[in-house]
Amino acid sequence: MIGGRSVRRSLWLLGxxxxxxxxxxxxxxxxxxxxxPAAGEATRIWEPPGLDRVWRRLRAGPPFISGLMLVDGPPxxxxxxxxxxxxHATAVHFWEAGLPRQLADWEESGRRxxxxxxxxDKDGTSRDGGGVLGGIGPNRPGRIGFQIxxxxxxxxxxxxxxxxxxxxxxxxxxxxxxxLVVMNFSVGVRDLGPILDYAGGTLGIDVFSFDRYNLSKRxxxxxxxxxxxxxxxxxxxxxxxxxxxxxxxxxxxxSDLRWDAMTGLVYxxxxxxxxxxxxxxxxxAPAFFDEPGYGGAKSPLWEAAAGVNRDxxxxxxxxxxxxxxxxxxxxxxxxLQPEGTRPWKRGAGGDPYLADLGPAAEPESxxxxxxxxxxxxxxxxxxxxxxxxxxARGSPPNDSAEPGVIRVRFDFRGAPPDxxxxxxxxxxxxxxxxxTQLLVPSGPRGGVAELPVAAGDVVLFKYxxxxxxxxx
Numbered sequence: 078m079i080g081g082r083s084v085r086r087s088l089w090l091l092g093x094x095x096x097x098x099x100x101x102x103x104x105x106x107x108x109x110x111x112x113x114p115a116a117g118e119a120t121r122i123w124e125p126p127g128l129d130r131v132w133r134r135l136r137a138g139p140p141f142i143s144g145l146m147l148v149d150g151p152p153x154x155x156x157x158x159x160x161x162x163x164x165h166a167t168a169v170h171f172w173e174a175g176l177p178r179q180l181a182d183w184e185e186s187g188r189r190x191x192x193x194x195x196x197x198d199k200d201g202t203s204r205d206g207g208g209v210l211g212g213i214g215p216n217r218p219g220r221i222g223f224q225i226x227x228x229x230x231x232x233x234x235x236x237x238x239x240x241x242x243x244x245x246x247x248x249x250x251x252x253x254x255x256x257l258v259v260m261n262f263s264v265g266v267r268d269l270g271p272i273l274d275y276a277g278g279t280l281g282i283d284v285f286s287f288d289r290y291n292l293s294k295r296x297x298x299x300x301x302x303x304x305x306x307x308x309x310x311x312x313x314x315x316x317x318x319x320x321x322x323x324x325x326x327x328x329x330x331x332s333d334l335r336w337d338a339m340t341g342l343v344y345x346x347x348x349x350x351x352x353x354x355x356x357x358x359x360x361x362a363p364a365f366f367d368e369p370g371y372g373g374a375k376s377p378l379w380e381a382a383a384g385v386n387r388d389x390x391x392x393x394x395x396x397x398x399x400x401x402x403x404x405x406x407x408x409x410x411x412x413l414q415p416e417g418t419r420p421w422k423r424g425a426g427g428d429p430y431l432a433d434l435g436p437a438a439e440p441e442s443x444x445x446x447x448x449x450x451x452x453x454x455x456x457x458x459x460x461x462x463x464x465x466x467x468x469a470r471g472s473p474p475n476d477s478a479e480p481g482v483i484r485v486r487f488d489f490r491g492a493p494p495d496x497x498x499x500x501x502x503x504x505x506x507x508x509x510x511x512x513t514q515l516l517v518p519s520g521p522r523g524g525v526a527e528l529p530v531a532a533g534d535v536v537l538f539k540y541x542x543x544x545x546x547x548x549x
Contacts, residue, residue, distance in 0.1 A: 131283045134257065135347060143169060144160070144170060163383060165390060170354075176203040180193060192219040192220075209248045222256045225245040235272075262303070264287075273303075277312060290317075313347045315348035318350065319333070319352070320352055321362060334381050336468035343448050398548045404418070407421040430540060431487060439481075448463070464530070481529075498516070514526050
């Protein structure tokens with residue numbers, strides 16, 4: 078018996094197919110198709126001139142995973158331990174009034190190895206007083222860095238809005254030379270390109286960050302924009318994740334949380350913060366608590382986000398040693414290609430072996446679209462991350478929480494003799510190890526794998542060259 082959802086999806090796809098034919102017949106573009114990279118362009122990013130202090134810091138410490146903390150006063154030790162050990166955060170994240178008192182309150186909890194990151198105002202001062210950095214001084218134990226102000230240009234003033242941030246960047250660098258200097262950007266900003274260029278080129282920030290709380294396919298264009306500008310200046314890039322409820326429509330589901338976070342991994346983001354973790358009021362309600370304050374009751378989404386964080390930490394332990402070379406989208410139909418993405422085609426990201434990818438023939442995979450990220454490590458090894466882009470509040474036809482199976486076909490003709498064409502290595506985030514995936518033979522030196530992927534989740538693999546995943 079065919080379920081109602083399957084019937085609706087088939088009818089929807091039929092309508093989309095007809096729409097695609099109409100668009101094609103009218104001569105209108107049916108997807109975003111940009112010119113392929115010139116020879117060597119796709120691999121340039123994995124050959125950096127060297128790892129500067131920012132990249133060395135990124136690789137040396139735990140990956141940055143946090144939630145914005147808006148609660149005042151000393152936190153109970155149990156709340157602190159639950160945040161780090163249960164929620165699997167690796168740092169506490171304070172807002173613009175977090176220094177010096179909120180930091181002192183957390184330090185008084187006695188948590189060993191406490192790591193923190195904090196906003197400051199665009200002039201480098203704290204809204205809690207104390208001057209630049211709230212007066213905490215340089216090299217505070219556990220300090221990661223500081224976000225200078227927030228979202229330049231969101232007030233509609235365009236490029237002029239970013240100029241005052243220079244004062245804050247310079248003040249923070251004078252006060253704490255080794256701290257990471259971060260700027261966060263948002264969409265819908267006039268002159269966003271020149272603003273990003275000014276931040277990366279003139280100010281020389283250490284990390285690009287961005288926020289956009291959107292669960293639709295419109296998110297991909299923004300992810301690609303930040304990726305492109307950060308790579309232009311050879312900087313890491315972080316992002317805020319959707320973790321709040323402000324209106325009745327803000328009804329997040331576990332698959333939405335996973336899709337939001339894992340999409341960032343596919344695009345090569347290296348740090349993540351949930352906006353928000355906990356608040357002192359329910360004006361902007363955190364998705365993870367049903368009541369405000371340190372003693373607030375957790376919502377069912379707390380466990381889901383904790384599971385996402387655990388997997389993020391595992392994947393980042395590998396991907397923070399990789400360089401993103403390309404991101405592609407495998408749409409069911411040209412008319413469904415999201416804005417700001419490029420269709421997958423053989424050779425994307427410089428990968429020499431991936432010959433085909435798509436949903437498997439199983440009924441559960443019908444209608445599934447796929448996001449594909451391509452990476453290389455310092456030695457030039459190839460890696461591929463594939464995402465089942467379905468999630469509960471996704472754009473049709475991906476508005477479901479159903480798992481799927483991704484079918485990948487490889488062509489290893491021309492591969493060097495140290496590559497084993499009978500298998501690939503798949504990263505297992507639960508065990509933080511590699512597992513062997515045997516391939517079904519297909520043609521001369523070819524093979525096929527079918528990879529089950531939950532809604533919103535990813536799978537990361539590399540080729541069997543005898544060399545392990547980095548970071549393990």
